[in-house]
Amino acid sequence: MTFLSYLIQGISLGSIYAIIALGYTMVYGIAKMLNFAHGDVIMVGGYMCFFATSGLRDRFADGSVAQAVIPNLAGLLLAMFVCTLLGITIERLAYKPLRQAPSLAVLITAIGVSYFLQNGAQVLWSSNPKICSSIIGKGVLSLGQLSISHVILLTVVVCVVIMLALTWFTGNTRMGKAMRACSEDKAAAQLMGINVNATISMTFAIGSALAAIAGVLFTSAYPTLQPTTGALPGIKAFTAAVFGGIGSIPGAMLGGILLGVIETFAKGYISTQVSDAIVFAVLIVILLVKPAGLLGKQVAEKV
């Protein structure tokens, strides 16, 4: 039973990593940049949800259906709206002027944006941790001896829905096809009449909205919210994206869930203190066997 409950916890943690990793991988696929500020967008999403829920909760009668639904829904929507706007703004102001610049310059700019968001949050909201309430309550589903909290169920369901929606979106819509075209070859896409700048903005918008959802789910599962909350899940999700093959949407999903499961097992069976080391050691071994990640394409270099 402990095995199963660890597995379920791992899948739930991994689902959050997967949602964050999807944002990383989409932005990487199109803009060919590692958006280190992605983790901090999660933090902003968490704060937005916190403010909306804590501000609205008292306006409804205790225990009513409206109190259970409206503040949480408003929190989620506010988080998604603010993060989407934030993502587009960051792209416009910081990354767009660097379209032609060497990739390391863009990387450093992303790090600058990450510092900016963390320290901006510290100035605005102070570094004292805020305690979030879960957006779905503390309910538990019991199956025999096994008990699964509602947060875990919700996280997994949301993750699967997002994954299916994204696969459909990139495969069937005009915008999705434009995104794939841009990630293959920007110049050729432009010649075919695709608005590359709009496509990149759209990618940042989607990635940031996903980060907002991840932020809300993350603070529901781990309720302490600080300006640095997003940093560690950001790095882990980046690892997950590389694990699965960066640029690949199913890869991000698989990498995220595997990373979550390995981390939970390492914590449960070996040691909490070295669980991160074990996760990274597995990553190294996988990358040595499959240097482009689990589902990444190995592109042969042309001479």
Added chain:
Amino acid sequence: MKRLSKQSRANFLTYGGVILVYVLLQLYNSQVGLSSMIQGLLIPICAYVTMALALNLVVGVSGELSLGHAGFMSVGAFSGTAAAIALQEVIPAAPLRLAVAMVIGAAFAALAGFVIGIPVLRLNGDYLAIVTLAFGEIIKSILNNLYVGFDARGFHFSFLADTVSDRLAEGGKLLIGGPMGISRIPIISTFTAGVVLVLVSLVIIFNLVNSRAGRAIMAARDNRIAAESVGINVTKYKMIAFVISAALAGAAGSLYTMSLSTIVANKFDFNTSILILVFVVLGGMGNMWGAILSATFLTLLPELLRTFNLDQYRMLVYAVVLIIVMIVTNNPLLQRTAEDLAERFHRKKPAQAGEGGQSHE
């Protein structure tokens, strides 16, 4: 030697510049006196300058993005400092003990660099970056759970739980205490030692870059396939750069730690690696002068902002400065203007192209 090549003249200018700054600072300090804030920053600046030079060898000269250099710094810091404490009775003279500790720190970091380099250098691009990040985190986890004690019978080790304290004989010392790190460090680092370390790093790096091995490393950076096809053993030369860089980082770590009274492994985390990467990229990749200047400036900047009563906003200002500098220096219009100016300036001496500051992707 009657005539020096242009390259060695530039190198001697760099050595001279560092020595000049050192002499001027010492003179100023003895005549006017530096503020205690600046004095406290001198050794960290030397350590960070060395780190920036070391990382520049990997990122700028060898062309591989390393996100885990703080790991090598911590290996050097912990082994060097532990050695300094253990050798307290054997070598009473502090400067000699510091030198020995730095060499030991460099040796351990070089060993770590070699072991990590074997898998890492088989990969390339972002995958290499993520694996160095992973190794940096693994080193941090290991050092956070390592206990090392020292007594008359030699060293004692344990992992995860502290069994060392009980096994220590009378008069033994716990050197590394897991998450508590090393405490009661003898403060033996000096600014002079720091400047010597910077100079030694410069000598090593310049001599490497201007050697056959250095040219092979840069050839492999610019085009791996072409370099391999003319018979360069790319992995071997990249390994040389990686191990030397790790050793220098280890020495910088020892220097840095022995200017503080306590140190924990969490000090050398991903953020520290990123901080050093920022020095390198901001200074111009492959450009050693740039690395020295940007490491000095960016270490001073947050502290200077502190004195302007901007304590709350200092990291915010730091972030904005970073973003603006990156956008401005990569602006195509400005770059063209700078090139035009440089061309006009050099028209009389056409052969003098900008040295060292190659940019590449």
